Ligand SMILES: Nc1ncnc2c1ncn2[C@@H]1O[C@H](COP(=O)(O)OP(=O)(O)OP(=O)(O)O)[C@@H](O)[C@H]1O
């Protein structure tokens with residue numbers, strides 16, 4: 001009965017023959033890389049070193065052949081990558097895909113404990129690590145030699161011992177392999193896991209999200225959907241970490257759509273701005289903290305950012321006000337939002353140049369269905385009625401590795417993925433995200449979205465950043481409280497901040513719990529506010545800031 005429900009909305013059908021008749025993701029990737037031969041695929045934004053498409057494929061094939069013949073890496077084995085964005089990363093990623101192996105990118109800033117958690121989720125047979133995190137990562141690998149059989153180290157020096165192999169040494173002196181004839185095993189793309197992505201760990205320990213080869217292929221047309229109305233060179237800035245779904249799938253998307261990607265190993269203010277100016281970047285994938293930086297930081301005025309045609313923002317709430325500030329300040333043509341989860345491969349909902357209502361995250365992508373349900377009753381809701389967003393489609397994950405319960409709690413028996421996010425769609429099918437179900441503040445029976453109050457606080461020129469949580473309260477349930485980071489050299493009192501919000505909100509959304517002044521708002525690598533860390537700060541004595 002539900003399937004015919006008029007409130008279930010669908011995106012366009014997937015492009016016909018999306019797998020192009022290829023028997024595996026590896027075969028499709030080879031076809032796409034060959035198509036673009038001698039053009040530049042990747043530029044290291046720090047060292048300006050370049051990798052052309054054919055070079056990328058030749059290196060990946062050579063590495064794949066060596067891994068198969070010398071280490072015995074087979075289809076179905078897991079290959080871990082613990083590295084910042086650098087040119088060896090896509091070579092290792094594509095080599096694994098050519099072997100039909102599963103890739104587990106892991107956050108290089110993890111502590112040893114977090115590495116243990118991530119490694120025991122995906123149990124990689126081999127690990128590629130960069131010097132940045134090698135010491136911690138190799139210690140964690142050595143604690144897990146029951147499954148980690150070999151560590152390869154990027155860079156020139158290996159102070160860690162003979163059990164670690166230098167990637168460049170391993171790859172050099174290898175016979176050249178003809179990329180056209182390299183044997184790639186056909187796989188069952190619907191079942192075969194291509195990526196195990198760690199979710200961001202915003203609401204708890206990161207989960208191991210299994211994305212099949214078919215999930216990855218389903219995401220490939222996104223870029224052409226996003227750049228529908230753009231003429232001119234596409235020079236994309238890749239600063240979103242490739243160990244996160246947003247960054248990794250964007251990297252694969254760019255390389256399968258013959259674009260040029262300029263990579264940055266991390267976000268550093270001057271490097272980010274000078275990279276855009278020097279390489280004349282036209283498309284920049286960003287997360288909201290970068291948008292707040294572009295909106296408010298004085299350094300931005302020192303750089304020529306006129307090459308930017310489109311900013312593509314996702315991974316966390318972006319307010320209309322912040323987007324307007326950026327548009328006004330740097331004159332970018334498009335600011336397009338998208339909404340996704342690690343569990344949905346890449347975005348499920350994106351704005352395009354001709355579909356971008358202010359504050360919306362856009363419309364459903366092809367091959368996707370959505371419904372909005374009342375979190376209490378499960379009843380399907382209609383347009384403009386906020387509820388939990390649920391999705392179905394070819395981008396929905398296979399499940400959480402080693403966690404059947406969490407999988408069944410997230411994907412129901414009818415195959416609907418329950419996002420845990422509250423939002424609605426309007427009469428035109430454009431989606432609006434309110435906040436996470438788990439993070440709504442309950443004040444006297446009202447549901448107060450922290451993101452809405454944070455958006456208001458960010459419009460105050462004296463405020464650099466803000467994070468809002470609920471303070472437990474006997475009478476009201478929870479009281480909204482704001483952690484605030486002042487702009488440098490300004491003074492701001494608690495009363496001023498409370499007044500500023502009170503003038504702009506209904507009574508329930510006012511800062512009844514007060515204001516705490518802090519030096520920074522804790523966020524994770526994919527730009528999300530770690531409100532559970534803010535809640536932990538509630539129990540600490542007020543700072544004298
Ligand atoms: N455009 C957006 N606007 C608002 N929120 C967004 C947007 N895009 C993504 N999100 C948020 O990011 C979440 C997906 O993030 P991700 O999969 O990286 O892990 P996480 O949910 O933050 O962490 P974890 O699942 O480990 O607790 C979505 O559920 C949603 O809450």
Ligand SMILES: O=C(O)[C@H]1CSC(c2nc3ccc(O)cc3s2)=N1
Pocket residue numbers: 200226245246312313314315316336337338339340341342343345346347350351526
């Ligand atoms: O929040 C996340 O975890 C990630 C998972 S993938 C994702 C997004 N992907 C896109 C792609 C295009 C775009 O314009 C925005 C997003 S958000 N968000």
Ligand SMILES: [Mg+2]
Pocket residue numbers: 199200341
């Ligand atoms: Mg999540």
